[in-house]
Amino acid sequence: DVKVTQSSRYLVKRTGEKVFLECVQDMDHENMFWYRQDPGLGLRLIYFSYDVKMKEKGDIPEGYSVSREKKERFSLILESASTNQTSMYLCASSAQGYEQYFGPGTRLTVT
């Protein structure tokens, strides 16, 4: 069965902290994605990766970075968290050209 897991369901961090969100998939997928979801704005693509050590900017990369050292793991990093990064973060993976499978999401609150 397809499985994408995210390290935390809920996270509360202070302004200025460095935040790591981890995502792991067990399907040997090449592609991995990070989205944020906000009410009224839908899903917005932050970064994605086609292969190990590869990364591409999505629509809203500012304030974020990513790391993909192993095929199954894709990390999203908030270098210095700000209150406007309070959001639901969703990770997804896919085989090339096929549907994406999503993790359960991490609800991040920055105070």
Added chain:
Amino acid sequence: GEDVEQSLFLSVREGDSSVINCTYTDSSSTYLYWYKQEPGAGLQLLTYIFSNMDMKQDQRLTVLLNKKDKHLSLRIADTQTGDSAIYFCAEGGSQGNLIFGKGTKLSVKP
């Protein structure tokens, strides 16, 4: 540019059919997708349709594709309270990603 539009809300009575509509811009998409998101959860792939098909049926779900008008719809027959969720339409983007609509919140009244 690539864009997907869908209405934000739909309310139906239990037992009725629900129809969620979507329009997209990129006619080169190979597949079009419907995802479901229940409260507090991630997105679950509901169904998809290959772009050279007009219709796909899967139990209570029927997907209709009008490629000329770039219009996709999802029909849920005999809608139940458990179908209450947000439904996202998505098309394949030019960078291998998916372009999502903002989601339609379906409310099912008993």
